[in-house]
Amino acid sequence: MKLYSSASYYQTMKQATTRLSGIFLFILITLNLTAQKKNEFIVKIGDQKVGKEEFVANYQKNNTNILDEKDRKTPAEYLELYLNFKLKVLEAQNLGYDTVNSFIQELKGYRQELAKPYLTDVSFNEEMVQTAYHRTKYERKASHLLILVTPEASPADTLVAWNKINDLRKQIVAGADFNEMAAKYSEDPSAAQNKGSLDYFSAFQMVFPFEDMTYRTPVGQVSGIVRTRFGYHLIKVHDERITPGEIKVAHIMKMFPQQASEETIDKLKLSADSIWQKATLGTDFAELAKAYSDDKQSAVEGGVMNWFTPTNMVPEFAEAAFALKNDGDISPVIRTSFGWHIIKRLEFRSTPPFEKMRTDLETKIKQNPAISKYS
Structure with a gap:
């Protein structure tokens, strides 16, 4: 089994970036991909090649229609995200994780990030706002267990953290008490005192991946593994109640x-x-x-x-x-x-009707930097 160290990752990034100067010109000068060499590639990961045609097609499709300049990614920024995705797929395959549902969900998150611009899709935007409104009407009470891993962590370190929390989840599913496990193993500094308890919350009060997983998990159940900018979490949902107003x-x-x-x-x-x-x-x-x-x-x-x-x-x-x-x-x-x-x-x-809250919800979804985008 081969794990990609942070050194090999940055070597891969450097190798790919040296080829980007030509890609910048390629993107700016022409949209005609058929005129390019079919076997040209920008980086090799293990035995897999990332083709220039594949990369440019994804970049053009998902990055050129974003209206808000601050949300656009440069080719170099997009390449880093793209290679992170490719590396995680390869490492998951090497370690046999590619069939594990929770890891598949993380990779799905990368695909969704690569698949922007969602804010230009009117129907999808409507779904986001409707989802946010529903969640303002229902509060959830939950506890969580956190294993820290930074957004900049290498794929190898990411897999170590994922493996740790996956083992903890197996113990909890087998009958271990969630809050006692949080008090003992969670890397949230407050967990030793509160055993991971978060009390009630609703939309826009937690980072979005955490909120989203909480609302997707049935009351009384333990969530799958979810990643936020803080690391990997397990969430136990204790209760749901109508927001009193x-x-x-x-x-x-x-x-x-x-x-x-x-x-x-x-x-x-x-x-x-x-x-x-x-x-x-x-x-x-x-x-x-x-x-x-x-x-x-x-x-x-x-x-x-x-x-x-x-x-x-x-x-x-x-x-x-x-x-x-x-x-x-x-x-x-x-x-x-x-x-x-x-x-x-x-x-x-009481909670206002949807149409009265629409503008405020749209603003929060689009502009609040603490909230990841709805999916």
Whole structure:
């Protein structure tokens, strides 16, 4: 079995790049591929040759119709992506991974990347927006296990990481507890404490390959292996719920330091209780916030906060806020890691209809650099 080291990869890249000067001219001067020599190639990988005709045809097909200049790849950039794909196929064949479903899925991702420009396809764009809208309506709760591997990792290092997480997946499928395995083996620094738990999230809140795999995995099941810019992940989906909507509240906070003693915390609770009594007896909530709240940014606005959903707010705070049934209702004093809070519901709105969200969804898909493209 032969593994391609990073040295051999860069040697291959150098060899191919030296032939690119002619390809630049070839692309710029003519679209007539039939006039070229049929056996001309730009690089040899093992016993396989990457032909100039094959490369140029793919480059022209998938790169010349992209309207946004920043999304276009130079021939050199496209060549690197193309060779990564070819190397992974060859190594998978050498190691017998070419029939393993999770590795096939990774290679599918390379094919999709090579198959751009998807943003110029109107019907495909519509599918992306519809998918994003559906996911804003349903939140998923999941845990994950991460094995780190950088986007720049050599094919050999990539296969080592893949093999490691594949072995872990086999153990989990055989009955090992997912969260205990995450606590023991995950290379996410927070996993030792949270055992990989991520709580609820929905569209645009995770890197896209992670989000996509989460929504494609049935509740209660463990995903296949998925790669993001952080490395390889396994995901266990625990629950799905309808997104409750968005809420706007005002709050009053009595803040305590993270290292505060229980005595200090109890004294602040007495202060919060006193403020709560005034609020429930009819004293103007906004004036109480201005006078007593330690959240100075919202205090000047009478305690008013921006709209939020359960997934982009501290869980304890979100739970108390969404438990309020009517505008004007005031919560009991609740505790978060930041302090004691009193919450007043001001307004609630459910997830808007698709057409009202379309423009915002399209903008997020096209412009947010943290989101990979929908597929």
